[in-house]
Amino acid sequence: MTNDRSDADAMRHWWRTSIIDMEPGKIAFRGHPIQDLIGNVSFPQMIWLMVRGDKPSADEAALFEAALVAGVDHGPQAPSIAAARMAATCGVGLNNAMATAVNMLGDVHGGAGEQCAELYYGISDKLRAGQGLSEAVTSGLDDWRAEHGKIVSGFGHRFHKPVDPRAPRLMQLVREAAAKGTVSGRFADIGEEVQAELGRQRGGRPIAMNIDGATAVIFCELGFPAPLSRGLFCLSRSVGVLAHAWEQMNQGGRNKGPMPPSYLPLYEAKEDDR
Structure with missing residues (x-):
C-alpha cells in the first residue's frame, strides 16, 4: 500500500517552477499577485518579468519595447507570413x-537574431580578454565564418540595400x-564595428545592418x-502573423498556394523519364 502523502508530494514535485504560484483564489507571477500587475505594468x-524574474526600469522597458515593435511584420514575401495566410485559406483557426x-521561424528565417547575438557575445568576450575593438571584431568574424560559413547573420538584406x-x-x-x-553601449559599438568591417571586406561597399542585427544589439x-x-x-513577429491571418480570413479565398493557379512550377524531367 502506498503512502498517500508521498504520492501527493511526488505529484506536486513533478513540475518545479519559480514563474507562477497558483492555487484556488490565488495567482502570482514571480511573487507578484496578478491583481497588482494588471493595469500597472x-x-x-x-x-x-516572466522570462527574467525581475521588473525592468522604465527606460529598459522602453528600449525593449522598441525592439519588439520593429520586428512585427515584413509582408507576405516573408515565408512565415505567407504560410500563415495560406493556412488561413485552408479553413484552420487563427x-x-x-x-x-x-x-x-528556424535557423534560416527567424533565427538570425539569436545567431547575431552569439556573434556579439563572442566579440564581447574578446574585448574582456584585452583585445581592442577592431581586433576583436576581425577575429570574431573569422571565428564565426569558420563555424557557420561566409554569411554573417544580422547583416545584409535582400530588399533593403x-x-x-x-x-x-x-x-x-x-x-x-x-x-x-x-545600457553600456558596448554592443552598439560592436554591432557598428561589425557593419563597418563587413563593408571594408566588400571593398568599401556598404552593407545594411538588418532588423536582426539591430535587435540583437538591444x-x-x-x-x-x-x-x-x-x-x-x-x-514580436506573431503580431504581424495574427494581423495577416485575420486579414486573409476576412478577404476569403480557398486553398491559396504560394503562386496563382495560372503559374505552374517548373517540371524537371530526369533522364529515366525521357
Whole structure:
C-alpha cells in the first residue's frame, strides 16, 4: 500500500517552477499577485518579468519595447507570413495559422537574431580578454565564418540595400539609452564595428545592418541570453502573423498556394523519364 502523502508530494514535485504560484483564489507571477500587475505594468514589462524574474526600469522597458515593435511584420514575401495566410485559406483557426507561421521561424528565417547575438557575445568576450575593438571584431568574424560559413547573420538584406530603415532608428535609441546610463553601449559599438568591417571586406561597399542585427544589439545590451533573441522575435513577429491571418480570413479565398493557379512550377524531367 502506498503512502498517500508521498504520492501527493511526488505529484506536486513533478513540475518545479519559480514563474507562477497558483492555487484556488490565488495567482502570482514571480511573487507578484496578478491583481497588482494588471493595469500597472505594460505587456513588454510583463514579458521581461516572466522570462527574467525581475521588473525592468522604465527606460529598459522602453528600449525593449522598441525592439519588439520593429520586428512585427515584413509582408507576405516573408515565408512565415505567407504560410500563415495560406493556412488561413485552408479553413484552420487563427491559432493554427499562427502556429504554422511560428513553426517556420528556424535557423534560416527567424533565427538570425539569436545567431547575431552569439556573434556579439563572442566579440564581447574578446574585448574582456584585452583585445581592442577592431581586433576583436576581425577575429570574431573569422571565428564565426569558420563555424557557420561566409554569411554573417544580422547583416545584409535582400530588399533593403544599403539601409534597412528599422536599424538606424533602433541604434539611435540604443545610443540615447547609453547616454542616460540605461545600457553600456558596448554592443552598439560592436554591432557598428561589425557593419563597418563587413563593408571594408566588400571593398568599401556598404552593407545594411538588418532588423536582426539591430535587435540583437538591444537584446545583448539588456542582458538577454542569445537563445532568447529567437523567442522574443517569435513573440514580436506573431503580431504581424495574427494581423495577416485575420486579414486573409476576412478577404476569403480557398486553398491559396504560394503562386496563382495560372503559374505552374517548373517540371524537371530526369533522364529515366525521357
